[in-house]
Amino acid sequence: MKQANFSWQIHQDNPAAEVLVPWLAEHQFPAFFANLLWHRQIQTVEQLEAFFSPSLEQLHDPFLMFDMDRAIERIQTAVGEGQPILIYGDYDADGITSTTVMKEAIELLGGEASFYLPDRFKDGYGPNKAAYERLIEERGIQLIITVDNGVSGHEAIDYAKSVGVDVIVTDHHELPKELPEAYAVIHPRHPQGNYPFGELAGVGVAFKVATALLDEVPMEMLDLVAIGTIADLVSVTGENRALVKLGLDIFKQSDRIGLQALCQQADLTQGVITEENIGFGIGPRLNAIGRLGDASPGVTLLSTFDEEEASELAEFIQQKNSERQTIVKTITEEALAMVKDMPNHGIYVLAKVGWHEGVLGIVASRIVQETGRPALVLGIDERTQVAKGSGRSVTQVNLFDAMSAASELFINFGGHHMAAGMSLPMDRLIDLQAALDGFVIESKVDFSQGPELQVEAILPLAEGTIDFIQQLTLLAPFGTDNPSPHFMFDQVKAVNLKQIGAGQNHLKFQLAQNDELLDCIAFDFGKDLEELATADELQLVGQLSINEWNGNRKPQVFVKDYQVADFQLFDLRGKRFNAEDYSKDSTVLLTFDAKNYRRLSKQVPHTVLLVENGKIPEGQNWQEAVIIDCGLHAADVKTVIHQLGVSRVHLFAESLEQCYLNGIPSREQFGKLFKFIDHYQQIDVRYKTKDIAKFLKVEESVLIFMIQVFFDLEFVTIDSGVMNKVQAPVNRALSESKSYQERELKIEAEKFLLYSNASELRDWLLLQEEE
Known part of the structure; x- marks a missing residue:
């Protein structure tokens, strides 16, 4: 028996989804989309139209954001007067693209702006006072525009203000309780704003500023918006879906020679680029340079007009990405070894001298994947005795809330539900571990079944065809909140298994069912070879795709999870x-x-x-x-x-009666019923129970139970459905009633059967009864 790593949430057909079928049929979409889309909260014709036809009309008015008019006026003044402008970005793909968008917008307006991407190791994330001091002095800056950062940068922004430099913050990260006193704060979730979509990436916010600044949608920047939005894993719904879809179309025909060179290094065909190509090919490469050093070459690559420079920078970025992969592998192995040697924690805190700070977010994700628990992974600077790192979480734990509960331990921290960055003195690591474990205990987090995995349907192997997969692509672009559908294949067998990859870390095999075979690729499942090979039958969850090789096209499954069980x-x-x-x-x-x-x-x-x-x-x-x-x-x-x-x-x-939820009525409730019966004789209980229950303010099933108790105890008679009070009944305890005793038993049975978790019930059913 092998349990699944995830808690599979298999979607049931929802009859309400039938309302979508006529529209889908009219527009030649398959009917099975109805239930799939319903579970993704696409439940009206208007939502269907927006989902399948992303357009510029779905982009909201940027001036609905708080402070947008004030920010635009200030930028226009700076450009008009030739004031030195600094764009202060971030070192990830979202920050790189955000910086490029803002830089190009100001240049299109006729101005000039220098940019600075903070060094992850020297400056840390977000506004840095020392960096502000240096840049203001060296470049004579009079206006700073932050992109993809800023809402937590109080100290640096206060400094800039004190020396007469205005700061315009554009950001999308979690809002702190107090915002910095910047000249303007542009944020889609600003408490004083009216912007209808709060899930923009940093590049999305920068793009809204660019749109307002240029008084039109700058279509040529949408390729950058797609990259940053996909790479930052924000929700690919609503306005973001439109931005990504339109951006992919622009990317396919983009004249950016830097993107063309990067596609060549990543072995991607620009004309057929997908969100998956960006998420696993372009995004990681742009992230790699900021993880290992200065991210500025990323902005230069995306904005250069020099083919030779573009080629050299793309090759440099490719080398950095390879270096990053090697470092990640080493640290992940060391971190997992630590986990094995320590007791279970609600949130793992793993730290070591020498761990490369730039890749710790990736390592944290690997730890979460292996353990099913959130993890903070930190590198310790031996000289300063400060630990810096990143955290990743699971759906059950809001990492930002957990860290906020221990805020006094940190030098700096920031992030959101699923990811965070932080720094703290090394000697506080033990206290942090205790505080985070305490948060998990107080929050009563249940890790028993692992993170939830949404499964669209149970799919017969024979239906995993190329035609079916091509229909699924109509739902793209996929991403957060609109994932590529997962399907479960039930009662299948794994055959023709083979370990692949440099470290034999992956598996290639086929699923067999009756006379059908379906190819599978299982990344990071290399260790499961024997488990799968010896299983007569298994259940497997994965995503369908089309594998194209040497002109041949075959359906295949990317394996996400599986389980093997005799029971x-x-x-x-x-x-x-x-x-x-x-x-x-x-x-x-x-x-x-x-x-x-x-x-x-x-x-x-x-x-x-x-x-x-x-x-x-x-x-x-x-x-x-x-x-x-x-x-x-x-x-x-x-x-x-x-x-x-x-x-x-x-x-x-x-349980129609819902005995556990409704419980046993109080003596007062029994008393009210008895008085009612005493007052109203000749009560027809065949037709009047609903009215009586409403009058007595109890559930109808509870009323029927109380009447049964009275009948058992001979407090009432019921003849041909007509109930009357017994004159001078013998005084007896309610608990003497057989119905009363059975209800007590039902309550205990329902409590266990309905409210134990599935894992507990399964283990209980498997236990042999005592002789």
């Missing part, structure tokens, strides 16, 4: 049970409710069994069981599953 529990609690979905002769439907049994016997007479006293009739051999509802004893479920010997269980455990 499988399908957690369908909270989903509606439909007998038609489980009509196979090998599947038995189990109910603990006589009414359910009578109803289902009419639909599927040969595959439904009534469980009575934890027992079922002897008979057919079943492979799968569906637990439809809850009985009086949770243990009965386990007993029956063991009796059947099934390897797959689908757990719905529906």
Whole structure:
């Protein structure tokens, strides 16, 4: 048995999504898109039109951003008066493209601007006071424009203000409680602004400033916007989807010789560039130079008109990327060795002298991938005794919130839910580990099932065709919040396995099902060769793509996760049970409710069994069981599953009465009902329970239960559906009622079956009963 690394969230068909089908059919999109898009919050015709037809009309008015008019006026004044302008950027791909966009916008306006990308190691992230002092003095700067940074740069901005230099902040990172006293702060989520889309990347914000400055959309800059937006992993929805789609179209025909040279180094064809090519080819190369040193060559590359310079810079960047890959591999191995030697932590804090600060974000991502826990990875400067690094998280933990709770320990920190950068004295690392663990405990974070992985559907192997994959490309561009769809392949076998790659770290194999075969590539699954080879059957989740080689085109799967298990529990609690979905002769439907049994016997007479006293009739051999509802004893479920010997269980455990949630009524509620019965004789309980429940302010099912208790205790009589109070009944405790006792048992059963996590239930079902 091998458990999945992720918690697979398999999307169920939502009947509400049917409203999208007519529009999809009219525009010749496949009908299965309806459910897929519905789960991505595309739920109206207007949203469909915007999704499939990104256009300039979807770009919002930049002047809806707070301070935009003030910022534009100041830049225009600086250009008009020839004031020295400095663009203060950032050292990643978003910062490089943001800087280039702002620089080109000012030049198109007729001005000039120098730029500075802070050195990751000397200056750190964001506005640096010493750098501001030096640049203002050396270049005579009168206006600073930050791009992709600034909202946390109080000290440097205060200094600039004190010497008469205005600072315009353009940023998209998490807003601190107090904003710096800059001349203007341009941010899509500014609390005083009215901008309708808050997820722009740094380059997106710079582009909005450029649009406002030039009084038109600068189409020629959209290639840069696409690069920065994709590389920074912001949401590829709304305005960002339009920016990326339009930007990719511009990229394919871009005259930027720097981009052309970079595509050559990355072995990419410019005319068919995709968001995936940028995310895994262009973005990492631009990031690499800033990770290892000065990122300025990136801006020069993107804006140069000199072919020789472009070629040399692209080659230099390629070398830096190769160097980066080697460093990442070494540090990752060392960090994982540390994890093995320490107890489990809610958030891992890993630090070592000599670790290259520039690649620690990548290493942190690898640690998260291996452990399923957030990780901070820091390099220690032996001279200063300061630890600097990066953190990455999982969906269950907001890393920025966790660090904010321990803010007094840091020299500097910043970031958002899933990623952060930080520095702190080395002697505070132990305290930081304790504080972050405490945050996780207080937040009651559940890591038991790993990060959630959204799975669109269970796909038969035969349907993974080139035609199907080409239909999926209509949903592109993919990215954060619009990921390339994941599909689950059920009851498949891995065959023809082979380790590939320099370190044998990857796998190439085929999935087999009946007479069908489908190629698979599994990056970083090299160690799983034996696990897959010995599995008779497995479930696998991956993304479909088309592999083109020597003119041949074949469908293939990029493997994301898999699991192998002799016993499988399908957690369908909270989903509606439909007998038609489980009509196979090998599947038995189990109910603990006589009414359910009578109803289902009419639909599927040969595959439904009534469980009575934890027992079922002897008979057919079943492979799968569906637990439809809850009985009086949770243990009965386990007993029956063991009796059947099934390897797959689908757990719905529906409860119409919802005994656990509704609980047992108070004595006061019983008293109110008794007075009601005493006052109103001849009550027809066949038709009046809903009205009575509303009057007494209880659920109808709870009212019926209370009436059953009174009937058990002979407090009332019910004749032909008409209820009357018994005159001078014998005084008896409510708990003597059989219905009362059964409800107590149901509460315990529902509490366990409905509110235990799936992993606990599976382990419990697998445990052998005591003799």
